[in-house]
């Protein structure tokens with residue numbers, strides 16, 4: 405039995421793997437593989453439509469918010485967002501709470517001015533800044549809602565008078581938020597909602613069409629909206645697996661129900677980290693992520709020993725990011741509580757508790 409704590413691409417529900425595998429061989433009794441049908445056929449059009457509608461339903465989005473499945477991963481959004489929203493002389497406000505935020509800042513600077521309104525870099529990103537000012541004349545505020553590498557998460561979304569844009573790659577649909585309060589949300593699918601190869605973009609259409617620059621066809625959100633997220637050939641299989649995962653999430657009771665389970669899983673692991681003297685947490689307690697639990701051993705010498713012990717017992721993917729060290733257990737939606745219990749028990753036996 406393998407317990408998969410990988411940070412991304414990461415675990416998906418077993419039923420999703422089964423259905424995806426079956427669809428590769430014979431999609432819906434058509435005698436065709438999902439991999440060999442045209443994206444303009446009614447067969448695939450209904451996949452795209454249902455996937456977009458399920459996102460709207462699960463996130464309770466209003467009619468101003470459009471749902472797109474695009475190529476290029478979350479990293480392409482680092483440039484696509486400012487390209488569509490920021491004039492050369494404009495300023496955008498960015499928060500620097502993880503390496504991902506830093507990368508977003510680098511790309512935004514290619515299109516306009518960036519005001520870094522807060523940063524936790526000095527303390528190796530172990531907390532979420534609280535008191536900072538956001539200029540009213542900035543075009544938008546960009547945040548990374550969950551910081552995958554360092555295990556911090558924004559518990560409260562800043563309330564500002566300008567549009568809020570969020571990279572939700574590692575906590576999308578893992579907790580209830582007022583998603584309509586965001587003007588743009590993007591997320592690589594491979595952490596919570598599907599396989600690698602597609603990213604979800606949710607955009608309030610009213611903020612588009614205001615920049616002066618010419619935008620390449622494939623980069624302009626408006627073109628994708630007009631064509632129902634089928635401007636060119638979409639990553640059909642990745643979208644299909646997202647659809648299966650979204651259906652699964654709905655069956656589980658939706659975002660509110662999965663949030664409850666995510667809280668329970670994280671609480672169990674953090675409790676052991678706090679109670680077991682051989683381990684300690686990395687992020688500041690109040691900002692701890694429900695998705696990526698980062699911790700280390702009190703004695704540096706125990707680190708490689710525990711990693712080997714975990715592997716021997718079928719626990720994979722808990723080595724920390726190469727820039728952060730220690731351990732990172734990712735507890736995404738599809739990870740069962742039983743895997744967390746298993747890891748906690750290993751921590752206990754390792755320390756002889």
Ligand SMILES: *Cc1c(COP(=O)(O)O)cnc(C)c1O
Pocket residue numbers: 412476477478479480504548550551552571572573574592593603
């Ligand atoms: C994983 C991740 C990314 C990068 O996603 P790609 O799809 O590989 O481009 C960006 N932001 C956050 C917060 C992430 O966790």
